[in-house]
Amino acid sequence: MRVLSGGTTYFAHVDGLDPADLERAAGEAAAALRGDRVEPRSLRAEATSPQPIEQDPEGVPASRKAELLRELDERARAAGAEIGQAMASYGEARREVAVANSEGLFSGDDRTRVRIGAQAVARRGDRVETGAETLGAHRGFELFDDDPASIAASAAGKALTLLDAGPAPTGSMPVVVGGGFGGVLFHEMTGHGLEADHIQKGASVYAGKLGEAVAQPLLTAYDDGRLPGEWGSDAIDDEGTPTQKTRVIEDGRLVGFLYDRQSAEQDGAASTGNGRRESFRYLPIPRMTNTYIAPGEAEPEAIIGEVEKGFYAVSFAGGQVDPATGDFVFGVNEGYLIEGGKVTRPCRGATLVGNCLQALAAIDAVGNDFWMKTGICGKGGQKVPVGTGQGHVRIAAMTVGGTAA
Amino acid sequence: MSGLAEGAASAVERAVEAGAGDAEAYASEAENREVRVHGGEVESLTAATERGLGLRVWIGGRVGYGFGTDLSAAGLAAIAARAVEAARVADEDEFAMPAGRAGGGGAVSGLTDPSHAEWSLAQIADLALAVERTALEADPRVAAVEQAVYFDSGERVAIASSSGLGCEYETTSCYAYLQVLADGEAGRETGLGFDLARGPAGLDPAAIGREGAERATEMIGSSKPASRNCPVVLDPTVAASFVGLLGDAVGADAVQRGRSPLAERLGEEVAGEAFVLYDDGLDPEGFATAPVDAEGTPRRRTPLIESGRLQTFLHDSYTARRGGTATTGNAGRSGYRAPPGVSASNLIVSPGTAGLDQLLREAGEGVYVNDVAGLHSGVNPVTGVFSVGASGRAIGGGERAEPLREFTIASDLVSMLRAVRAAGSEPRWVPFGGSVSSPPLLIGEMTVSGS
Numbered sequence: 001m002r003v004l005s006g007g008t009t010y011f012a013h014v015d016g017l018d019p020a021d022l023e024r025a026a027g028e029a030a031a032a033l034r035g036d037r038v039e040p041r042s043l044r045a046e047a048t049s050p051q052p053i054e055q056d057p058e059g060v061p062a063s064r065k066a067e068l069l070r071e072l073d074e075r076a077r078a079a080g081a082e083i084g085q086a087m088a089s090y091g092e093a094r095r096e097v098a099v100a101n102s103e104g105l106f107s108g109d110d111r112t113r114v115r116i117g118a119q120a121v122a123r124r125g126d127r128v129e130t131g132a133e134t135l136g137a138h139r140g141f142e143l144f145d146d147d148p149a150s151i152a153a154s155a156a157g158k159a160l161t162l163l164d165a166g167p168a169p170t171g172s173m174p175v176v177v178g179g180g181f182g183g184v185l186f187h188e189m190t191g192h193g194l195e196a197d198h199i200q201k202g203a204s205v206y207a208g209k210l211g212e213a214v215a216q217p218l219l220t221a222y223d224d225g226r227l228p229g230e231w232g233s234d235a236i237d238d239e240g241t242p243t244q245k246t247r248v249i250e251d252g253r254l255v256g257f258l259y260d261r262q263s264a265e266q267d268g269a270a271s272t273g274n275g276r277r278e279s280f281r282y283l284p285i286p287r288m289t290n291t292y293i294a295p296g297e298a299e300p301e302a303i304i305g306e307v308e309k310g311f312y313a314v315s316f317a318g319g320q321v322d323p324a325t326g327d328f329v330f331g332v333n334e335g336y337l338i339e340g341g342k343v344t345r346p347c348r349g350a351t352l353v354g355n356c357l358q359a360l361a362a363i364d365a366v367g368n369d370f371w372m373k374t375g376i377c378g379k380g381g382q383k384v385p386v387g388t389g390q391g392h393v394r395i396a397a398m399t400v401g402g403t404a405a
Numbered sequence: 406m407s408g409l410a411e412g413a414a415s416a417v418e419r420a421v422e423a424g425a426g427d428a429e430a431y432a433s434e435a436e437n438r439e440v441r442v443h444g445g446e447v448e449s450l451t452a453a454t455e456r457g458l459g460l461r462v463w464i465g466g467r468v469g470y471g472f473g474t475d476l477s478a479a480g481l482a483a484i485a486a487r488a489v490e491a492a493r494v495a496d497e498d499e500f501a502m503p504a505g506r507a508g509g510g511g512a513v514s515g516l517t518d519p520s521h522a523e524w525s526l527a528q529i530a531d532l533a534l535a536v537e538r539t540a541l542e543a544d545p546r547v548a549a550v551e552q553a554v555y556f557d558s559g560e561r562v563a564i565a566s567s568s569g570l571g572c573e574y575e576t577t578s579c580y581a582y583l584q585v586l587a588d589g590e591a592g593r594e595t596g597l598g599f600d601l602a603r604g605p606a607g608l609d610p611a612a613i614g615r616e617g618a619e620r621a622t623e624m625i626g627s628s629k630p631a632s633r634n635c636p637v638v639l640d641p642t643v644a645a646s647f648v649g650l651l652g653d654a655v656g657a658d659a660v661q662r663g664r665s666p667l668a669e670r671l672g673e674e675v676a677g678e679a680f681v682l683y684d685d686g687l688d689p690e691g692f693a694t695a696p697v698d699a700e701g702t703p704r705r706r707t708p709l710i711e712s713g714r715l716q717t718f719l720h721d722s723y724t725a726r727r728g729g730t731a732t733t734g735n736a737g738r739s740g741y742r743a744p745p746g747v748s749a750s751n752l753i754v755s756p757g758t759a760g761l762d763q764l765l766r767e768a769g770e771g772v773y774v775n776d777v778a779g780l781h782s783g784v785n786p787v788t789g790v791f792s793v794g795a796s797g798r799a800i801g802g803g804e805r806a807e808p809l810r811e812f813t814i815a816s817d818l819v820s821m822l823r824a825v826r827a828a829g830s831e832p833r834w835v836p837f838g839g840s841v842s843s844p845p846l847l848i849g850e851m852t853v854s855g856s
Contacts, residue, residue, distance in 0.1 A: 008446065008450065011453075015457055201549065202548065319779060331781075
């Protein structure tokens with residue numbers, strides 16, 4: 001329950017919907033208010049269109065889910081004698097959401113998400129390496145109709161590859177970033193800096209840069225909370241605003257920020273449907289949904305082929321950015337050396353560090369291949385599901401921090 | 406107290422009625438307050454109550470878990486029914502059974518501070534405003550404070566089990582932090598200031614604000630260091646972050662799964678002699694301190710690394726049974742919504758005798774690491790190999806010199822621990838990634854990657 005008065009937000013939440021608890025919480029939030037009261041308008045229900053779910057996971061027997069986990073486990077172990085261990089996880093969640101406010105908004109959503117994960121540990125002598133892969137969507141159990149266990153084979157393949165890995169190089173060099181979860185790089189280094197709360201506090205390197213060129217003309221990027229079935233999609237955001245497709249970078253120019261209601265009001269803009277929250281226990285703040293670099297024109301083979309000596313980051317363990325300084329860091333969990341335009345040996349333990357503005361401007365190729373992956377994004381102590389996506393992307397120069405001296 | 410203990414006991418009875426062989430209930434009730442200020446104004450005030458109960462049941466070697474917020478008779482019966490249903494479809498596990506009923510677990514004093522209940526919302530808002538104001542006034546180069554935050558919590562916990570366990574305790578805690586923005590010629594710099602205490606009267610808002618301002622302004626004019634191997638001094642906040650990772654590595658759960666860089670290294674030399682580490686669930690200053698752990702076993706002090714050697718792993722009742730040893734009282738849980746698992750309580754690195762100046766002199770030429778980023782993506786938890794983003798200061802002529810940013814430090818946990826040459830004399834409690842107290846640490850050599 002959120003009460004807005006002047007510039008201050010009064011927020012109260014309780015576990016459970018016991019009317020006595022709710023009234024007490026409302027009383028606490030309202031007691032701190034000063035000034036004139038606003039008459040609430042009567043609620044008008046708005047129709048929304050939640051993502052269609054074909055097979056409600058709740059109706060799938062637990063034994064079928066256990067069978068899926070065993071399939072993942074077996075596929076990972078079958079990948080090679082050096083796979084010492086496999087772990088598989090299954091998660092499903094259904095969240096029914098209702099939002100009402102004193103302006104008369106009354107809206108809702110019904111969100112079902114499923115996700116599986118596989119992790120494999122490979123051993124050779126003293127060497128121990130892990131590989132992981134996930135598959136998730138804002139969909140029902142139908143997501144697992146095809147060959148879900150292929151993610152286990154892929155996780156095991158990564159772990160086995162790493163057994164042959166040498167130390168990662170160090171220093172500044174061209175970096176080719178893989179598609180799909182490679183998009184987490186854009187998510188971290190640019191997406192967070194476009195969230196309007198960071199902009200308004202001067203805590204973003206993109207503040208004051210609207211309309212300016214921040215990347216080369218080959219780069220266009222979106223945040224789209226409406227992509228069907230995607231992990232970061234919802235019908236409405238957590239303030240009841242319908243989600244939308246927002247162009248944030250157009251041909252290299254910065255053209256849009258991501259707003260929730262409060263930050264939009266401050267800028268005299270409209271919410272872009274990015275007011276998200278982990279749960280009722282948190283205040284909504286501007287958050288990405290599915291963020292991606294739109295497919296470009298380059299062939300992925302050519303993107304790598306043009307690099308004499310560089311680094312190929314296929315996937316990341318995660319990353320972190322300080323939006324105010326623009327400094328970021330990414331852990332690479334699958335990376336290779338590029339030598340003479342060819343991907344050569346795998347590397348262990350590489351980290352990419354850099355600064356957002358420089359790295360974004362240094363993107364000199366965007367691939368025509370494209371896919372999305374799932375992520376869990378943390379901000380202000382709140383975790384929300386997000387999608388990231390892109391094709392292969394090349395950054396002309398970036399610092400790789402490895403263990404090779 | 407609050408009917409929590411009765412609720413826990415009643416949930417255990419409902420579970421047994423629903424078909425459980427054994428049951429354990431964990432009930433908690435918390436009142437939390439948070440104030441966020443920005444630009445001299447209160448941005449948000451949050452008051453929240455959280456109350457719920459988690460129920461773990463055993464049917465033979467099958468375990469099930471359920472939780473809920475409705476502690477009425479009908480609500481508890483519903484939680485019990487769900488937990489029992491979950492246990493029925495679980496796989497059999499020969500080591501799965503409830504924690505034994507150990508003795509001890511008496512009262513630990515100093516876990517509550519009366520100022521927690523006495524300070525009004527207006528008073529804690531003033532505290533947060535004072536944190537921000539101090540930073541703004543500390544240095545003309547401070548451009549703004551992104552956010553100053555005060556948070557406090559009062560929590561009561563009750564645990565009951567069908568083996569006759571019954572205990573209840575109460576803690577209070579609070580912290581305040583801010584993120585300061587400073588302007589240099591080359592752009593913005595940020596700095597974090599923080600402190601924690603049992604109650605607001607124990608916080609020094611001016612010190613928090615000054616720390617944030619200092620950490621932000623000292624970074625002005627920073628550049629990338631040259632890539633090299635050199636001595637490194639870790640700030641207590643950075644040392645604590647690494648020690649938090651070590652806390653996961655000494656957990657028997659990770660060890661038994663072969664997913665720890667310390668697995669099979671019991672009794673071996675894993676650290677320099679200057680690095681002494683223990684887990685202490687009873688230190689009154691530690692935020693994880695309680696009379697008992699999350700399954701009712703008394704908390705205790707457990708030496709982890711002494712004389713450079715790995716002394717023991719941390720256990721809950723399950724890993725102890727599986728490993729043929731005794732629990733160290735290290736069952737932890739993130740709340741009533743999740744079942745317990747092994748976790749460190751308070752990890753404490755013993756301070757040495759050298760002041761920070763002396764550590765820097767010993768380092769001679771190297772890097773002082775003030776902050777690290779990407780610990781969760783840059784560390785392989787199985788092998789301990791890491792490469793993380795860092796910022797800090799150069800060490801030149803035995804003193805802190807020019808600011809450095811955008812570099813990485815790389816090593817693996819055990820190599821880093823073995824390279825610890827000295828621990829500083831001034832430890833600090835750090836709440837990132839667990840509850841850790843650590844002094845600054847001098848590492849003989851690490852790989853620094855910059856330009």
